[in-house]
Amino acid sequence: LALTTLPGGARAQGLEPNRWEEITSYNNYYEFGTGKEDPKAYADALTTKPWTVTMAGMVDRPGDYAFEDIMAKMTVEERIYRFRCVEAWSMVVPWNGFELADLLDLAGVQSGAKYVAFETAYRPDEMRGVAYPVLDWPYVEGLRLDEAMHPLTIMATGIYGRDIPNQNGAPLRLVVPWKYGFKSIKSVVRITLTDTEPPTSWNKANAREYGFYSNVNPEVDHPRWSQATERPIGGGFFAKRESTLMFNGYADEVASLYAGMDLSKFF
Amino acid sequence: MRDRINTALRRIPAWVIYVMAPLPVVWLVWQGFIGGLGVEPIRALEHELGEIGLQLLLAGLCVTPLRRYLGLNLLKFRRALGLVAFFYITLHLLVWLVLDVQIPAQIWADIVKRPYITVGMLAFVLMVPLALTSNNASVRRLGARWRRLHWLTYPVAVLGALHFVLLAKGFQIEPLIYLTLALLLVALRGRALWPWPVKPRGRAQAS
Numbered sequence: 001l002a003l004t005t006l007p008g009g010a011r012a013q014g015l016e017p018n019r020w021e022e023i024t025s026y027n028n029y030y031e032f033g034t035g036k037e038d039p040k041a042y043a044d045a046l047t048t049k050p051w052t053v054t055m056a057g058m059v060d061r062p063g064d065y066a067f068e069d070i071m072a073k074m075t076v077e078e079r080i081y082r083f084r085c086v087e088a089w090s091m092v093v094p095w096n097g098f099e100l101a102d103l104l105d106l107a108g109v110q111s112g113a114k115y116v117a118f119e120t121a122y123r124p125d126e127m128r129g130v131a132y133p134v135l136d137w138p139y140v141e142g143l144r145l146d147e148a149m150h151p152l153t154i155m156a157t158g159i160y161g162r163d164i165p166n167q168n169g170a171p172l173r174l175v176v177p178w179k180y181g182f183k184s185i186k187s188v189v190r191i192t193l194t195d196t197e198p199p200t201s202w203n204k205a206n207a208r209e210y211g212f213y214s215n216v217n218p219e220v221d222h223p224r225w226s227q228a229t230e231r232p233i234g235g236g237f238f239a240k241r242e243s244t245l246m247f248n249g250y251a252d253e254v255a256s257l258y259a260g261m262d263l264s265k266f267f
Numbered sequence: 268m269r270d271r272i273n274t275a276l277r278r279i280p281a282w283v284i285y286v287m288a289p290l291p292v293v294w295l296v297w298q299g300f301i302g303g304l305g306v307e308p309i310r311a312l313e314h315e316l317g318e319i320g321l322q323l324l325l326a327g328l329c330v331t332p333l334r335r336y337l338g339l340n341l342l343k344f345r346r347a348l349g350l351v352a353f354f355y356i357t358l359h360l361l362v363w364l365v366l367d368v369q370i371p372a373q374i375w376a377d378i379v380k381r382p383y384i385t386v387g388m389l390a391f392v393l394m395v396p397l398a399l400t401s402n403n404a405s406v407r408r409l410g411a412r413w414r415r416l417h418w419l420t421y422p423v424a425v426l427g428a429l430h431f432v433l434l435a436k437g438f439q440i441e442p443l444i445y446l447t448l449a450l451l452l453v454a455l456r457g458r459a460l461w462p463w464p465v466k467p468r469g470r471a472q473a474s
Contacts, residue, residue, distance in 0.1 A: 026307055030437065034436075034437070087436075089307060132438075132440060133438050134439060205438070224381055224382070224383060225381060226373060226376075231309070233306050233307055236308060237309060237366060240369070241370065
């Protein structure tokens with residue numbers, strides 16, 4: 001089902017991907033500095049081989065999964081997704097990756113699990129930015145299990161058919177296209193299935209501004225700026241703002257996940 | 268050493284600052300067009316102009332402490348520093364209005380609704396009378412009131428730094444350094460220049 005409807009759907013929207021240069025030189029990856037160019041300048045220091053992902057919590061087969069072993073079992077495909085940052089800029093990225101659901105199936109999700117918690121690598125020797133308490137390191141994120149199992153949710157391992165660069169979250173990072181970019185946690189080392197809502201980094205830093213859900217929503221402003229419009233990257237000095245779409249344009253696919261919820265309360 | 272620096276400074280006319288001031292702007296805009304400001308040049312230019320403006324404001328406030336504590340005489344450059352700071356802050360505001368926000372209806376909403384923009388706008392509005400009276404004729408005409416008016420430079424610098432602190436995401440050091448510096452300069456000098464007389468305390472008791 002996913003294969004036939006989703007990637008094609010993304011292409012049918014006529015999305016024009018950003019250039020490689022744009023996608024890989026304008027990044028938020030605070031472990032390497034808070035400047036947009038810092039990740040490209042400093043993320044080379046991150047060792048991504050070998051890489052293991054620890055699957056823990058309410059799974060049938062907990063343990064350390066080597067990146068190569070994961071890749072041998074996954075089906076990698078291209079997904080051209082809109083990417084909307086909470087800072088009100090956006091890109092279109094041609095990711096290569098596999099569905100998170102397939103990775104979770106590898107570990108075997110137990111019936112009581114309700115949430116998925118993610119953790120980014122924490123390497124003070126390789127990440128110059130973690131010397132500063134910008135956030136409470138390591139970076140952590142979370143999804144409700146149904147969000148995690150949704151066919152639009154992927155673990156990306158490449159861009160434009162090439163290995164994903166370190167500044168974009170090598171060797172594998174989450175991509176949840178209907179949520180603000182910070183939910184799509186980079187360089188994942190740990191995935192834990194739980195029955196309680198896991199803590200998330202930006203929510204811990206400022207709960208008034210960043211909720212657990214953080215779905216793209218033009219009607220719910222960030223307390224410090226409007227979320228009604230976004231500036232697509234790549235237009236230079238005269239880039240026109242565009243209207244932000246509900247669920248970043250993926251409402252048809254995901255709105256049902258939040259039926260009956262007050263999205264201004266669960267932001 | 269100090270005398271040698273002061274002698275060298277005396278040889279530099281203040282107009283040098285006015286001539287040099289627009290050069291970084293030209294360079295930044297040029298860089299923006301050729302990709303030197305990265306793939307999002309609007310935000311980059313906006314931030315650069317704002318940060319340079321804040322640095323110039325703080326530099327202007329350093330003139331008196333530098334003379335008092337280190338004996339360096341930069342007094343003749345102070346007006347130029349202030350006016351060039353105003354020039355940069357004005358460009359910063361224009362980039363925000365024209366290139367960044369774009370939507371006129373949203374501009375007023377942002378000013379009223381977003382604290383960091385309210386604070387930044389307030390700082391800019393307070394700078395306008397200072398810029399308009401930064402000339403010899405105004406100094407003569409206003410007399411003692413000129414000094415009182417220009418005390419506003421202190422709140423302007425603090426508000427400018429606060430504007431930077433309020434827009435940062437997460438706990439970031441750089442804007443806090445500017446705010447600390449601004450508050451330090453106020454502590455050093457701002458109180459002494461407080462333009463309104465302080466009521467003596469405990470008077471009733473004494474009589």
